[in-house]
Amino acid sequence: MIFVPRVDQAEMGKSAIPLLYVWISFNLLAVILLLILVLTFLLSKRVTKRHPSLINVCMTWVLSGIYSLLLFFGGRAKPTDPQPSSSLCIAQTSLLYGILPMWSVAIFILMYFILGIVSGNGRNFGRGKMFVMLGAPYLTQFCFSLAALVLSLKHPSKVNREHRFFYCALHYDPLSNAMSIFTFIVCLGITLLEFQLAMCLYRNWRMRGRAGQSTGIDLQLLLRVFAFGVFIFLGMFVDVVSMFSQRSLAPDMYFAFAGLVTFLVFASQSDVLRAWCFWRKDDPIHVSPADTSRGSGWTNLDLGSEKPNNAPSDFSASLPSPVPAQLAAHVHDLHGRELATP
Known part of the structure; x- marks a missing residue:
């Protein structure tokens, strides 16, 4: 049903309001839960x-x-509410046109760093390069949003809710196709x-199996990577659908x-x-000798460990090749162990 193009509320029929409430609920829950998760990452000891x-x-x-819910926050989300002002519609349209590129760049950078940790190649970045890479998603957002803002101001009659039922959108196919591509x-x-x-x-x-050693690869790690990969691949399919059926609700x-999926993937980690x-109360912590013998450079790109006191202050230290047991403990903290500071 949601793959069928829909022009307005009349064609959506009785499903319009329930779908709107579901869409608002998904976005609102994602904002609240992900904020809690981020604060937990930053503040919890x-x-x-x-x-x-x-x-x-x-x-x-x-x-x-937040961008998706601007009409909701402004009391203009439901069809029975007063029509949103032109400035509110243009603001939401401009911001929304940058979120898909921003998401994709942010996830690409995350996967790039994870691959560097797992492979042990060592992504050697100075502080400046690190800031550039972390700022790339927001720069991408700014570029697409700026283009949408310029076009919206140039063609204000094409910015409305008729093109998209849930939010204000710009009916301008070249920009939509560029964003999707x-x-x-x-x-x-x-x-890849x-x-x-x-x-x-x-x-x-395979190498550790041939050597008669324990593989040390945690099943939960594989499941997280696989689940995230499947979700991204599905996103590619949905992106193609949006190019050929721009009024589809899919x-x-x-x-x-997607925000709730991200929360479930990362909030289900044991330490969180x-x-x-x-x-x-915390259980007694047992740290194996292998955990304390890693080089200081390992923690520079670590997704789940604290930086040791004697580690370099920038991100330029090289990464030694981690063993699989460290991979499970450090990258995703699947065993819920706090790492001892060398």
Whole structure:
């Protein structure tokens, strides 16, 4: 049903209002839950530190949820509400045209860093380059939003809710197609990084198996990577649907649900759940010798460990090749162990 193009509320029939409420609920829940998750990453002493690229991904969905709900916050979301002002519509349209490219770039950078940690190649970046990479999603957002703003001011009659039922949108196919093509290309790159990551894990598992050693690869890690990869691949399909059926509700419902998926993937980690269960005492921490023998450079791109006191102040230290057991503990903190500071 949601793949069928819909022109307005009349053609959507009785399903219009329920779908609107579902769409608003998805976005609102994603904003609230992801903000709680980000604050947990940043402030909780019971949670190991996360790499900024992971926090970046969460924040892009927070921003997109806020942009999507501008009509809701302004009391103009329901069809029975007064029509939104032209300035509100143009503001929402301009901001929304940058969220898909922003998402894709943020996830690409996250996967790039994870692949560097898993493969042990060592992504050597100075502080300046690191800031540029972390700022790339927001720069992408700015460029597409600026283009949408210029076109919206030039063609204000094309900015309304008739093109999209849930929010204000600009009916200008060249810009929509450019955004979809850019997002598709970046998502294709993300899929390739996911494939390289899977191959790296497989080679590691095979070599250690031949040596008669424990593989050390946690099943939860594989499930998280696989689930995220499938979701990104599905996003590519939805992106193609949006190019050929720009009034379909499928992309809107998918992207509204994407924030909740991100929350479930990263909030289900053991140390996060332990931090939220504040009434429970921490279990005794056991650190294996392998955990304390890693080089200081390992923590520079770590997604789940604190930086040691004697580590360099920038991101330029090289990364030693991690063993699979460290991968599960450090990248995703799947075992819920706090790492001892060397």
